[in-house]
């Protein structure tokens with residue numbers, strides 16, 4: 001089969017011919033029709049991981065058709081359109097994943113390939129209103145946004161929320177989910193055009209985080225926020241402490257802009273702010289998220305669709321931060 005293979009000894013990502021994976025007990029073989037890209041996949045492309053040099057098929061997100069099953073797998077899966085939950089071995093706690101947690105595609109082979117063998121418990125029927133390409137846009141970013149907003153953020157209809165870096169995949173899902181709750185959503189972006197797109201999608205406003213006074217501009221426009229979702233961290237993070245209401249929450253799920261410089265803790269304790277970290281989500285949250293998508297007939301915002309052979313071009317687009325919504329690969 002054809003697959004995009006990452007060679008960490010030289011940080012190359014090439015299309016290669018590899019063997020179709022063999023089914024093990026409890027697994028289904030999926031003929032993948034679409035995959036989507038996540039920022040998460042950029043880290044091992046840029047930087048050597050703690051794991052030794054090796055070749056791997058990356059990709060957390062994938063959707064396709066079940067074409068074969070192991071003897072102990074429910075027969076009715078055959079021929080079904082499925083989407084894969086890439087949040088593997090979550091564990092027993094609702095609060096945090098356990099020691100054996102991993103994300104599909106690193107270090108286990110992922111979805112940038114024509115086939116994948118995966119445990120039955122990680123496959124879910126695709127909501128009928130979604131195409132394969134739309135379904136592939138859901139898993140990692142959708143699950144992260146769902147847990148951040150609902151489990152950790154306890155979003156409700158009265159919430160006024162800020163989502164930073166709206167061009168990102170998780171941010172796009174957070175916007176889409178929050179609007180279905182009739183929450184009042186504001187955004188930041190490094191590109192004015194993306195703020196306009198977010199407003200057209202239903203956001204109430206936004207500012208460009210490259211403007212020197214963006215914090216004050218946003219405060220004048222929107223006041224303070226009950227909940228802030230942030231996947232950037234970095235220098236801008238301290239401003240979020242000013243922008244959140246007293247008693248409010250900041251949920252962080254990423255570090256696209258790097259480490260958070262020192263800040264005065266007075267802001268934190270006087271305003272009694274909760275800063276909460278979150279990552280991916282449990283099997284239950286994945287299932288609930290799919291119901292939410294089905295119930296509200298949600299379609300993801302898709303930025304662009306490439307063929308698997310164009311994997312490098314697709315990653316160039318992700319790296320450039322030009323995207324608004326998910327970048328998909330058709331397989």
Ligand SMILES: NC(=O)c1ccc[n+]([C@@H]2O[C@H](COP(=O)([O-])OP(=O)(O)OC[C@H]3O[C@@H](n4cnc5c(N)ncnc54)[C@H](OP(=O)(O)O)[C@@H]3O)[C@@H](O)[C@H]2O)c1
Nearest residue numbers: 039165166167168169170189190231232254255256279280
């Ligand atoms: N913890 C988890 O489970 C989990 C899961 C998924 C992702 N993540 C992490 O979350 C982050 C986003 O992932 P993604 O896949 O959604 O990324 P993505 O689609 O590559 O989006 C990255 C976005 O970050 C925004 N950004 C860059 N610099 C920024 C800054 N200084 N301030 C605010 N926003 C900034 C940009 O938004 P604009 O284009 O609008 O400027 C950019 O489009 C990454 O760090 C990723 O590793 C974590």
